[in-house]
Amino acid sequence: MKIAIGLSGGVDSSVAAYLLKKQGHELVAMFMQNWHDTTGTLHGDCPWKDDLAIAELVAKKLDIPFHYVDLSADYSKKVVDYMFSEYEQGRTPNPDVMCNREIKFDAFLKAAVDLGVDYVATGHYCRKGEAQRDGKTYYQLLAGVDGNKDQSYFLCQLSQEQLAKALFPIGDLLKPEVRRIAHEQGLPTADKKDSQGICFVGKIDLPVFLQQKLAAKEGNIVEIKSGIYEKLAKPESNDLEGLSTPYRYYPNNGKKVGTHNGAHFYTIGQRKGIGVGGHIEPLFVIATDIATNTVYVGEGHDHPGLNRKGLFIKSTEIHWVRPDRAMMVGEERSYLVRVRYRQALQEAKLYMREEGLYIIFEELQRGITAGQFAAWYDGEELLGSGVIAR
């Protein structure tokens, strides 16, 4: 079997490469470069140069041919433009989910197939399974065995076609085991720190990064006291619509407590960067309004505006990794759901309706944010996902 391994210059993909090599597969290593710019980058002069050099060392060490592909045009268009566009519209995108769907398992996968490979392997902490249904084989996206590092969430937008070509060699290892193997094999990445931030772009100061394209614009920060909710209480707060719709605020619902330099630089649940003190408990962003350029904040973790019972996904933005298990309109099912990476799975009930999917949680959820992805699981299998509309 001929396999391409995407080497990032990190320890996970290095060990993945080693494992495939040991299994006797014909391997080619590929390093993809997706970003050159370092504007807004925090620790970075040129992190990708180091990564490239290290990836090359790993390939040499394992004695596998090394290829370099530049996908920065695709990345810029499919990931970075999407990012700016979402922020501009007041939503909070998830660039890494998009990067996996559009780059690693699309542009990159195609480049690998052009080299004549059967599969593309990555260093993701997740597993691929197979299920039979009506005489057909379906690929399953399963959580990584290491519950602490499970990255299935970032792959929640993959299709059957993409999954068919994918391999995840380290999915049933724990991170410490991966480190140990790297040490035993003397891989140059053995002690390399795990990467953080937007993959390929790196750890950035987001407002600085965004200000490359989005203009700063001064506006008001308005504090909403938890007392007003009794008056705002929605009449039909127990139907799907009510449970999955956030409160709508107006500047006169609260008091101006400060100014910000652009509502689109803030996201719900955010604590740092509000710059308003003098409270007993920290302030969190509970809503932003691009139209009036207002950031609404509330005091304390338990503020009623910060925690919600449900969310809504438009029908056009529902994605089933397992199309054979898609819900019919009118159907209701109980699944485990997460709305961000590394969040513990939450019990929830899904209601499929004509207009879209309603997800109502057992417990209140903090910081549900439009533009982020909700992913639902049946046990350890990720069945589907979608963009949170509200």
Next chain:
RNA sequence: UGACCUAUGGUGUAAUGGUAGCACAACAGAUUUUGGUUCUGUUUGUCUAGGUUCGAAUCCUGGUAGGUCAA
């Protein structure tokens, strides 16, 4: 205009005349392949000019600023 009250880090507040503390904010580090969260640590202050006292945020006097009541 008269009477009274208040003045402490960037903000909100503590401190029987005896080492100015806490919270929030800010900053830094840790955690984290999104945004964000969380954890740890650090910086910064007694409105001003005098006086009493061994010693003043604290007591006294003037100034300045803000507030309340009266007109």
